[in-house]
Each structure stands twice: as structure tokens, then as C-alpha cells.
Amino acid sequence: MIEDNFFDIYYYSLNKQNEELCGDQVKFTKTETKSTIVLSDGLGSGVKASILATLTTEILITMLDADLPLKEVIETIVGTLPICQVRNIAYATFTIITLDHITNKFHVINFDNPPIFLLKKGVIFPLKHQTEQILNKKINSCQGILERGDFLGAASDGILYAGLGNTMNFGWGWENIAKFMENIFRHKATNSRYIIEQIVNETKKLYCDYIGDDATFVGVYIRKPKPLMIFTGPPLDVTKDEEYAEQLLSFQGRKIICGGTTGNIVANYMGETIEMDILTMSKELPPIGKLKEVDLVTEGILTISKAKEVLIKCNFDISRLPTIKNGAVLLAREILEADSIYFLVGQQINEFYQNPLLPKNISIRRSLIEDLVQLLRNYQKQVILEYC
Structure with missing residues (x-):
């Protein structure tokens, strides 16, 4: 039986130095059953390269998500890409990675990009490549099965050429990158971000901070999922308070409560009392609470709304989160660190927050959560929404 894994992309x-736009482009999509990743490297740099790479990724992703035959997809894109008359190479190269979650x-x-990197148990694993001609162009392919702890990565040639003209005659090179990656795994790599940032930061050093070519690395690390449940708002049927409190407490993952009434429902069920952390109180937000078996307790609508603003402002980049410790920032961090988020949303109306212009069955909380859910899905978060 295949164990439950998360594909961390x-x-x-x-x-490239002095260029506002990157000539490499990456796009990936996720469904419950598969992930598709496309890396495209446009010829040259700047606006022209960025447009070519963007068009290539968009066409490939659109066709692959439509489940068109792979051969037809490759023929379409290869036949579409023009050839540079000077260099006699395509105006955009690409790498496609498809992952079956089941x-x-x-x-x-792979079309004219560097070979793929596969690490198993922290060691580079050799892959058997097949080559075929499609419309007079060489297309390389390989396949295999991923296990927990494996890493699969693809690079544009700007990564390989780092150091060209400095200490290495031919740049950093595939083999040196592979050895560097093995060394990363010796230090217990736990997610894709850490692995890839180490590689790209080393690339930047080899360029001596003067980037000679657009350089991109994309990868997927197979690890244990990090699920999160957020329980917010009291249930419509008060007789089911204990049922939903138990649903939260039995959840196999991180647990968050947003809302004072919701917190009291869970605390009463447990026979516990919520303790307030006064140090986290600010002019904008009430303090967070502490409750055994629950990872975070915050105020409800105000905190969720502020957390949404924080996520947008940091552009879903956890390294750009504010350093201040309040309920909104802590909630935003939990959301960014989670792979999947289960919202359990009570529909009992709090008249204090209710907009008198809205029908009674459309609460401020419900509208806010639905906006947040859509935002999270746009950033490839797996989200389940249940009303109670």
C-alpha cells in the first residue's frame, strides 16, 4: 500500500544582472490525484525571453491539465516554437514533470534543459533516459517511483553555468551540483524550500553576485503531510457543540480555534479554561489564548481578517512575515506551514459582526472564510470547507 505522502513543490x-524580468518561468498545478510542473527557459534574457518562457509554460500546463495525450502536447509545443537562425536552437526549452499522487x-x-536530479536516501540516483525524435527534435524522457524522503529537481542552464570564467572552466556543472545536493541531505533536509534555496544561494555565490544568466531550480520533496484544522464560529445547532469539539480534538494534525465563543465550547468540553497571553495583545487585536491539546487560540473575525491581509502583504512567503507576535501573524504562519487546511465553520450568527444589509444566512464570517479559501487555493493550498 502506498503511504500517505505530500508532494512539496x-x-x-x-x-540575469540588470534585468527586471526573468527569462525562466515555472508553473505548477495540483489536484487530488496529480501534480504537473513545467520549467521553461526562454532564449536570451529580459522581456523577450520571459514572454517566450511564459507562453511555453502556459500552453503546456493548459494542455496537460486537459489530459491531452502527451505526444500530442509535445508535438504542439515543439511545432509552435520557432528556431533561432543564428544559433539553430529553439527559442524556449522546457522540462515537464508529472506526478501521480496515487x-x-x-x-x-526534457527538451534541451539540463538532466533531471533524483535523490534517494540522500544519494543521487541514476536514471535511464529514453530519446525520441518528435518533429526532428530530440526529446528525452525518464520515469520512476518516488518514496518518502526522495527529491526530484530540475534546473535551467543558468544554474549549471554559475562560476563560468571564474574557478571552473565550464561553470558549476551537473556533477558538482549533485554532490552539493548530497551534502545538503547529510544535514537533514526536511522540505523543498530549504534544499532549493541552498542550491540557488550557492549559485549566486559562484556568480560572485553578478548573475550572468537567468537561473532557476524547481523541485519536489516527498514527505509526511502537515494538515491543519481551523475551527471558527459556534455551530448552528447548539446540541452538536460537543460533537464538533471532538472532531477538532481528534484531528490528526495542527489545531487552531478562532473565536472566543468557539474556544469556550471546546474548553468546556475538555473541562479546561483558556488562559490569555497578555503579551500578545495590541491596539488592533486581542491577545491569543492557550488551551491544552490546541496549538493556537485566537479571537475570531478580526484576527482572520488581519491574517488574510498579512498573507497578501508577504505574498505567501513565510520569510517575509512580520516578526511581531500577535494572533494574526501566528495564524498566517500556521497557514503557510500547513499543506492542507480543513476549515470547520460554525454558522451561528454573531449579531455584533453582522452587516444589516446582508441576509441573515450570509454572515460576515462565512464571507470572510470563503474569500480566504479562494485565496489559499489560488496559491495551491489544499483546502476543505465544512459548515456546521
């Missing part, structure tokens, strides 16, 4: 790009199988299609 992340990418990081460096723009079987853990991966399939890689």
Missing part, C-alpha cells in the same frame, strides 16, 4: 529564480509514479519530459 518549490522553486527559486535569479534574474501510485507515486513520476514522468519527466
Whole structure:
């Protein structure tokens, strides 16, 4: 039986020196059953390269998500891309990675990008590549099965060429990157972001902070999922308070309560009392609470609304979160660290927050949560929404 795994996808790009736009582009999509990742490297740099790479990724993702035959997809994009008459190469290269969440199988299609990197148990694993001609162009492919702890990565040539003209005649090179990655795993890599940032930061050093070419690395690390449940708002049927409190407490993952009444429902069920952390109180937000078996307790609507603002302001980048410790920032951090988020939303109306212009069945809380859910899904978060 295939164990429950999370496909942790992340990418990081460096723009060529003095260029506002990156000539490399990455796009990925996720469903319950599969993930699709596309990396495209536009010829040259700047606006032209960025447009070519963007078009390539968009076309590939759209066709692959429509479940069109892979051969047809490749023929379409290869036939669409023009050839540079000077260099006799395509105006955009690409790497496609498809991941089956049910079987853990991966399939890689590579057109003129560097070979893929696969690490198993922290060691580079050799892959057997097949080459075929499609419209007179060589297309390389490989496939295999991923297990927990494996890492699969793809790079644009700007990563490999780092150091060119300095200490290495031919840049950093594939083999040196592979050895560097093995060293990262010796220090207990736990997520894609850490692995990829180490690689790209080393690339930047080898360029001596003068980036000679757009450089991108994208990868997927297979790890244990990090689920999160957020219980907010008292249930419509008060006789089911204990049922939903138990649903939260039995959840296998991080647990958050947003709302004073909701917190009291859970605390009463447990026979406990919520303790307030006065140090986290501010002019804008009430303090957070502490309750055994629950990872975070905050005020409700105000905190959720502020957390949404924080997420937008930091552009879903956890490294850009404010350092201040309040309910909104702590809630935003929990959301960013989670892979999947289960919202359990009570529909009992709090008249204090209710907009008199809205029908009674459309609460401020419900509208806020639905906006947040859509925002999270736009950033590839897996979200389940249940009303109670």
C-alpha cells in the first residue's frame, strides 16, 4: 500500500544582472490525484525571453491539465516554437514533470534543459533516459517511483553555468551540483524550500553576485503531510457543540480555534479554561489564548481578517512575515506551514459582526472564510470547507 505522502513543490529564480524580468518561468498545478510542473527557459534574457518562457509554460500546463495525450502536447509545443537562425536552437526549452499522487509514479519530459536530479536516501540516483525524435527534435524522457524522503529537481542552464570564467572552466556543472545536493541531505533536509534555496544561494555565490544568466531550480520533496484544522464560529445547532469539539480534538494534525465563543465550547468540553497571553495583545487585536491539546487560540473575525491581509502583504512567503507576535501573524504562519487546511465553520450568527444589509444566512464570517479559501487555493493550498 502506498503511504500517505505530500508532494512539496518549490522553486527559486535569479534574474540575469540588470534585468527586471526573468527569462525562466515555472508553473505548477495540483489536484487530488496529480501534480504537473513545467520549467521553461526562454532564449536570451529580459522581456523577450520571459514572454517566450511564459507562453511555453502556459500552453503546456493548459494542455496537460486537459489530459491531452502527451505526444500530442509535445508535438504542439515543439511545432509552435520557432528556431533561432543564428544559433539553430529553439527559442524556449522546457522540462515537464508529472506526478501521480496515487501510485507515486513520476514522468519527466526534457527538451534541451539540463538532466533531471533524483535523490534517494540522500544519494543521487541514476536514471535511464529514453530519446525520441518528435518533429526532428530530440526529446528525452525518464520515469520512476518516488518514496518518502526522495527529491526530484530540475534546473535551467543558468544554474549549471554559475562560476563560468571564474574557478571552473565550464561553470558549476551537473556533477558538482549533485554532490552539493548530497551534502545538503547529510544535514537533514526536511522540505523543498530549504534544499532549493541552498542550491540557488550557492549559485549566486559562484556568480560572485553578478548573475550572468537567468537561473532557476524547481523541485519536489516527498514527505509526511502537515494538515491543519481551523475551527471558527459556534455551530448552528447548539446540541452538536460537543460533537464538533471532538472532531477538532481528534484531528490528526495542527489545531487552531478562532473565536472566543468557539474556544469556550471546546474548553468546556475538555473541562479546561483558556488562559490569555497578555503579551500578545495590541491596539488592533486581542491577545491569543492557550488551551491544552490546541496549538493556537485566537479571537475570531478580526484576527482572520488581519491574517488574510498579512498573507497578501508577504505574498505567501513565510520569510517575509512580520516578526511581531500577535494572533494574526501566528495564524498566517500556521497557514503557510500547513499543506492542507480543513476549515470547520460554525454558522451561528454573531449579531455584533453582522452587516444589516446582508441576509441573515450570509454572515460576515462565512464571507470572510470563503474569500480566504479562494485565496489559499489560488496559491495551491489544499483546502476543505465544512459548515456546521
